[in-house]
Amino acid sequence: MSNVDTDSALLNGAAMTADRRPWQNRYAKRLIITDLLVILSVVFGTQFVWLGTHSLNVVGISYLDYTGLSLLLAASWMITLSIYDTRSPRVVGYGSAEYRAIISGALRLFGLVAIVSYLAQADVSRGYILIGFPLGVITLFTTRWLWRRWLISQRAENNLVSRVLLIGDISANLRIMSELSRQPEAGYLVVGACVPNGSRASTLGPTDIPIFGGVDNLMRALEVSGADTVLVSSESGLAAETVRELSWQLEAGQQHLIMAPNLTDIGGPRIHMRPVAGLPLVHVETPKYTGPQVIAKRALDIIGSVTLILLLSPLLLIIAASVKMSSRGPIVYGQERIGMNGKPFTMLKFRSMVADADSQLDALLAKQGTSDTPLFKIDHDPRVTSVGRVLRKYSLDEIPQLFNVLVGSMSLVGPRPQREGEVALYDSAARRRLIVKPGMSGLWQVSGRSSLSWEDAIRLDLYYVENWSLTGDLNILMKTFRAVFFPGNTAH
Numbered sequence: 001m002s003n004v005d006t007d008s009a010l011l012n013g014a015a016m017t018a019d020r021r022p023w024q025n026r027y028a029k030r031l032i033i034t035d036l037l038v039i040l041s042v043v044f045g046t047q048f049v050w051l052g053t054h055s056l057n058v059v060g061i062s063y064l065d066y067t068g069l070s071l072l073l074a075a076s077w078m079i080t081l082s083i084y085d086t087r088s089p090r091v092v093g094y095g096s097a098e099y100r101a102i103i104s105g106a107l108r109l110f111g112l113v114a115i116v117s118y119l120a121q122a123d124v125s126r127g128y129i130l131i132g133f134p135l136g137v138i139t140l141f142t143t144r145w146l147w148r149r150w151l152i153s154q155r156a157e158n159n160l161v162s163r164v165l166l167i168g169d170i171s172a173n174l175r176i177m178s179e180l181s182r183q184p185e186a187g188y189l190v191v192g193a194c195v196p197n198g199s200r201a202s203t204l205g206p207t208d209i210p211i212f213g214g215v216d217n218l219m220r221a222l223e224v225s226g227a228d229t230v231l232v233s234s235e236s237g238l239a240a241e242t243v244r245e246l247s248w249q250l251e252a253g254q255q256h257l258i259m260a261p262n263l264t265d266i267g268g269p270r271i272h273m274r275p276v277a278g279l280p281l282v283h284v285e286t287p288k289y290t291g292p293q294v295i296a297k298r299a300l301d302i303i304g305s306v307t308l309i310l311l312l313s314p315l316l317l318i319i320a321a322s323v324k325m326s327s328r329g330p331i332v333y334g335q336e337r338i339g340m341n342g343k344p345f346t347m348l349k350f351r352s353m354v355a356d357a358d359s360q361l362d363a364l365l366a367k368q369g370t371s372d373t374p375l376f377k378i379d380h381d382p383r384v385t386s387v388g389r390v391l392r393k394y395s396l397d398e399i400p401q402l403f404n405v406l407v408g409s410m411s412l413v414g415p416r417p418q419r420e421g422e423v424a425l426y427d428s429a430a431r432r433r434l435i436v437k438p439g440m441s442g443l444w445q446v447s448g449r450s451s452l453s454w455e456d457a458i459r460l461d462l463y464y465v466e467n468w469s470l471t472g473d474l475n476i477l478m479k480t481f482r483a484v485f486f487p488g489n490t491a492h
Contacts, residue, residue, distance in 0.1 A: 168233030329355035348400035352388025414439025
């Protein structure tokens with residue numbers, strides 16, 4: 001950067017830093033206010049609805065009435081939310097840690113109330129407890145979710161974000177910046193970079209992100225860019241002593257240090273931090289595809305598919321009649337796809353195309369120029385019928401796959417099932433998709449569906465294969481319903 005550019009950026013960055021107060025503190029105060037309002041409303045609301053408006057003493061404790069108990073419970077609940085860091089900047093706004101902390105705190109508080117009641121030989125109304133705690137957790141979830149929607153909308157405009165200064169070689173910095181940009185709701189905005197080994201470039205690759213020289217310029221880079229977070233990649237080549245000295249230069253409580261290990265697409269439950277002899281060891285569990293979770297997943301598939309078939313049977317008849325009247329050909333279309341361990345199976349769908357659609361595919365791919373691309377998708381496919389467009393937009397053509405799930409060739413959630421020609425173009429990494437059963441839905445469907453590139457689709461499928469869990473499946477199924485009812489322009 002030229003001296004003029006640097007001095008101008010310095011003035012702008014300094015002004016930005018001076019004007020900006022920690023948004024995390026303001027956000028946490030707002031959460032405290034809404035948490036308090038929720039807890040007071042739920043606790044006293046439950047008391048008045050269940051016990052009436054008359055003041056009643058807790059049986060076994062003559063000096064404590066339910067109004068006093070409600071105040072004590074509300075204060076304890078607020079303290080528990082603080083103890084479990086439910087308002088910490090590290091958990092709010094992104095991921096499931098915030099919600100898990102709320103549940104963990106409520107369960108332990110519930111257990112503490114039960115133990116104290118037993119030891120004090122107090123007979124606390126069971127309805128008061130059994131209604132108040134679940135209702136409180138649900139209401140806290142709702143208000144936190146609403147705050148999260150607001151925070152995400154702010155972050156979409158680069159407000160209320162952590163301004164990140166990257167430290168690493170150019171390729172590592174570009175990789176990390178690319179990964180962070182995929183999830184803007186996480187709230188990390190890259191504003192600059194330092195390259196330990198030096199670089200003649202003034203910006204980071206093809207972007208306009210400035211490079212502020214080496215690590216020796218860290219404090220000046222922080223001041224110029226207005227960054228409040230330093231992210232050091234594992235490829236930076238910095239010695240442990242150098243990283244420690246970097247942390248000493250940061251202002252406590254205002255500037256933060258993050259270490260990015262050379263791991264990508266690893267789910268949180270597989271990662272465990274364990275300090276040993278001053279070394280922060282990161283344990284990464286290998287994915288498991290056997291055991292009780294596999295049995296539970298199969299049980300979920302059977303129960304879910306049977307339930308949905310019964311509930312959707314009237315809709316199945318209506319769709320079948322519509323397909324039959326729309327064009328000639330069979331109602332249900334069977335197509336060979338590649339399943340778990342590379343075993344082919346017949347995937348069922350309501351026919352959404354003309355009868356000779358398969359014979360036209362090669363010509364259409366060649367015309368589109370994507371015959372050598374693994375994802376066989378035709379933009380504005382002329383083979384789709386008028387009824388088929390509606391079916392595909394709302395994923396109604398895929399309902400017959402519930403029978404595939406019932407017999408075990410597919411799962412409710414899994415990687416996208418693909419044709420043999422697509423699988424033939426797989427590399428060694430992509431073939432790991434075949435370790436598990438393909439799914440009716442998956443990360444690919446709730447993250448963009450047909451608008452995804454091949455690289456993004458395979459990345460999401462591999463992430464699912466490496467990190468799958470029953471809880472993750474349930475989360476994807478919940479998102480699937482939203483994707484079906486509000487498909488936007490990603491389904492075709």
